[in-house]
Amino acid sequence: MTEHTTGPSVKLDTPFGVDYDLVHGIMKNPQVHTIRLASSMRGHYRDAKALEALVAQGDPVHYEVFEMKIPQEVGQLQFCISKTYPGTVGGECFMTKGHYHAVPGTAEIYLCLRGEGYMLMKLPTGESACERFLPGRMCYVPPFWGHRTVNTGDEPLISFCVYPGEAGHNYADIEKEGFPQRVFKRAGKVEIVPAKAG
């Protein structure tokens, strides 16, 4: 992971504006810019060898997140632009690590602005759900649901995301558990398959 952090936390007693390029999925002057390379995705794809080959071939970017530093407090709102690149690892579509919230009872909203794909979701109890991403389609991730973005298209999948100020991230539990589904694309055909299947 490469993470650039600049500037102080924004002053939250005063309104402020943020400028996005919504076509290219970029926040101008972000305070936190996280870039996840193939090498930061070890353990997430079924085909570990294919991932290592990709790392050796130049370690391409899987996704980027642009954020501002908002206090982690009830009543505030965190927001970001998430940009997941197109591509596959042994046929499995590029995706985000996925996370629960550190405060589990907090929702998240993803408004898809460009590209196509899926939001994979799961509860700690194993129940799963899946919503389609297309431009203009919003996904409501209710409290307690872990979630991961998957790009099944040929261009970047760009979403605007908002979640409660206090939510935080819990990547560790999802990393241990994985998701019940995996999404593959072979010869242009997208398939969502059970993670345990061969």
Place this chain on the structure above:
Amino acid sequence: MTEHTTGPSVKLDTPFGVDYDLVHGIMKNPQVHTIRLASSMRGHYRDAKALEALVAQGDPVHYEVFEMKIPQEVGQLQFCISKTYPGTVGGECFMTKGHYHAVPGTAEIYLCLRGEGYMLMKLPTGESACERFLPGRMCYVPPFWGHRTVNTGDEPLISFCVYPGEAGHNYADIEKEGFPQRVFKRAGKVEIVPAKAG
């Protein structure tokens, strides 16, 4: 005000998707669709006579809001599409009523997708702020700030809005207090003027 409400509150233990037409500022199958006509804006514009003339001439729509029924609980997120039409009342630009939140310590995010204008903001103590709306520009309304959208352009001003589940609306205090600024457009020129000025 015309308000259409359909269907039960969404089931919030299960993820769901919502489809928007982001170019026209429409939510497909909204559960709450609020339409504010000129006649529902009495008391908000400086020129009451000009407003009555507009009401008599067909009572045009000033703005529309498309929503889903989300439980008013901490951890959930309310969201809507807000569409403010272009036009003027005695030179004053079409705008929303504006509101505080019923739970004052809650923020709101507006992502402008189309059109142009301003977000006027104020604290109950009288301090004021103003942010520009343009496509791709997001406005962060911090906790405690009342806010009103003003359309200064020639096409609808469309924003995607998110706020904490528990926030609620307080229209009454803003209606009593008004905003410290008014926005006029005369001969194509936009001016933000103190509300008390002649």
